[in-house]
Amino acid sequence: MTAVMIQGAGSNVGKSLLVAGLCRAARRRGLRVAPFKPQNMSNNAAVTLEGGEIGRAQALQALACGLDPTCHMNPVLLKPESDQGAQVIVQGRRLTTTRAGDYAALKPRLLGAVLESFRSLSAAHDLVIVEGAGSPAEVNLRAHDIANMGFARAAEVPVILAGDIDRGGVIAQMVGTRAVLDPGDAAQIRGFVINKFRGDPRLFDDGYDLIAHSTGWPGYGVLPWFAEAYRLPAEDALDLPARSAGSGLKVVCLALSRIANFDDLDPLAQEPGVALQMLAPGSALPGDADLVILPGSKSTRGDLDFLRAQGWDIDLAAHVRRGGHVLGLCGGFQMLGQQIHDPEGLEGPPGSVAGLGLLQVETVMRPDKRLARVNALHAATGLPLSGYEIHLGRSTGPDCARPFAHVAGTPEGAISACGRITGSYLHGLFADDAFRAAYLRGLGATASGQSYGAGVERVLDDLAAHLEAHLDVAGILALAR
Template identity: 55%
Template sequence: MALLMVQGTTSDAGKSTLVTALCRWARRQGLAVAPFKPQNMALNSAVTIDQGEIGRAQAVQAQAAGLAPHSDMNPVLLKPNSDTGAQVIIQGRAIGTMQALDYHHYKQTAREAVLQSCRRLQAQYPLLLVEGAGSPAEINLREGDIANMGFAEAVDCPVLLIADIDRGGVFAHLVGTLALLSPSEQARVRGFVINRFRGDLALLQPGLDWLEQRTGKPVLGVLPYVHDLHLEAEDAIQTRQEMTVEAQRLRVCVPVLPRISNHTDFDPLRLHPQVDLQFVGPGQAMPAADLIILPGSKSVRADLASLRAQGWDQALLRHLRYGGKLLGICGGLQMLGQRIDDPLGLEGAPGSSPGLGLLALSSELQADKQLRRVSGCLLPEGATVTGYEIHAGVSQGAALAQPAVRLDDARTDGARSADGQIIATYLHGLFEQPEACAALLRWAGLREVVQVNYHARREQDIERLADLIEAHLDTRLLRELCGMSPQP
């Protein structure tokens, strides 16, 4: 059994991408491999095969490894609901909300869950590819660390350190990070990977030679900057869109609320050649659109108050008066109703907030979170839809008598307004099935829809990443670090 950990000099250095690439590369070598991230902080999550909740990036890594995602792949998930507090999810189940200092004291308990999940995966797979979080050089977080070197030391695994050259200062990032580690941690770093390089590698070579001489550690390779690569983000909202030659484009707007969650729901739209997707941030006016989507939220009442403070509630009413379509997903569904109750104070102070009043339903936040992978058909067309539910609220009201989705388990979900302008659903991943995406785009006003296979696109990009491993990294050393026999 082997473990190899990827840590980064900064957030967004490329850890998730490299682990995804290595999962597919190892699978190509015929090795059963699983991804693992001890601790993750993200508002983009996925429902697992065991009805748990993990970071979205680990679900993509599971796909790269040819596996269904499991809660053991990300045993600690922190979902921020304020600047200083987060919902704590252990092995797929929410155990409550903690302030940062409280969680710091809880880390020893979380550590046991991390090691337990790691041992279970090790019993099933000969190789675990482990992703760190942030940077191992964050001095204030070193005590009780379970996300980076604290985990690597506990399980005695080698580490690769990745840095993003596109940010600048790549040699300072690598040498500085190494310098801030303890001697045993420094010895654990077996090499460097440089990410997102543009230009002539010959011009970089003197720096690579210096780095190896200075540290005594090899550079396994330099990964190029890859254009038009799509992998679902852990948190950062990707705004770049595919180029298109389509004459007719549907204008879609998504307000970016302070605690927006699962914004990866909109990646299929961002990649669709007939959609002009705009994320509207604080201080921006809501532009003219064919479709406005209210996204999921980790703090629904607070985000609804923010929406009103921006004047976006009036923009939604104006949009509907002019015949525009409105879609609410999860927290967005709750906002569209008449009232949101949080009697237990799950997302803030206990209390109630008036909704937008656009659908005859009310929602109450409850301690038990609904976690389901589901399939069914989108009404009224009957298009096939798959997705997942991940919400604490339970909704009721007359609007639910005209549902948006009929599920295969004989339940229904969501609501449609009598005039056909509003759809609301608890389902995330709504646009991933080509048939459902096409049906929703037709509902929103696109006359002839080109069907785009989002899953095939993601699979294609995972394959591209594995090709980069073969072309640009030292696969001999990688095989050694992964416990594989040398190639003949």
């Protein structure tokens, strides 16, 4: 098995971006390379060709490799549904929902699936680049670990430890990690990199040498801040900017507590004629908003309660009275309806709750999750668009007679009688350039004409070049065995 693993000295140190850049760099060297993350925790999921789901970061890394994403690239995905519980997805399919305290008991069962997926990828590729989760310094979670050192040692994969200097305290991060690891885990680490440096990297020479001397690990470079990272799909809601740099059409997205698949917004955020704002909890909906987006949610009824707690239901009603437009995507679509029924308690206690009443539809939660990539026709323009569905509920009602789109000839979504309130289960629709331009035109805005997909590819190439210029990429890849 030829593989190398990037672990972090903390959460959000840039592991996903480092793996994506290394994947693209390896591909440019002619290697058949694939990404792998044993365990991920994210509500931002991608749908694979097999009809399963994996973390969005692994889908981006697959793109960097020139591959379609598969379930084996992220065999365990945890999707938080509350502060204490999460849905457990194994090789693309829901296994169970478990409380955080009970998850440890599942891990021994999951390691077999993780190693099976890793071996499947290894057999089909020259190189697998693995991403850890959180930090190996969380030694309180070491027993039965499948995300970091537990996997690395079981699969005999060498590790590079990444530290984030932008947050400060990177020397303590790296040296402290070495201090708390047991000798076997520490020996699995073959070197380190420093990420997100702003300014002249030579100013950190003494600190770099101190880390190497104190840990015994060789350094593989200091990576300056990569300014174009915001142009790549973000997986963590913490990475969402408060607002885009555009101006013109004012689009406001409600930052729900369990927001999911929020990369739907990335193409809009990069349109110079769109001013996209993520509305933080406790903030009032701006009175001059042109379009309000209710995004996807991992807990539709829970986030509907959260929305009401912010007073956003009152703000939305006023926005509609002023003639504003509303777009609900997936869970946001369900919230716009009259009722949400969850008779089996799939997203909490069984029961029903009143929706926002802005669409004449009702939703029933069902255990057969819809997971599919789809090609559709936009009902208003006849334009083709592509996207994906990932949801439990089924929505029906009078407004479905005015569909948003047609999928394989079947009506999809709903539009209100006034034409200003739209709901759809389709994710990823704004990545389609022609559709995005037509949709914005319908709201009185002009799209830039840029290709979103081509822009992502360009940034991945630039990221690989950035890594090649500042890190010992050849040395990192040479560690793989």
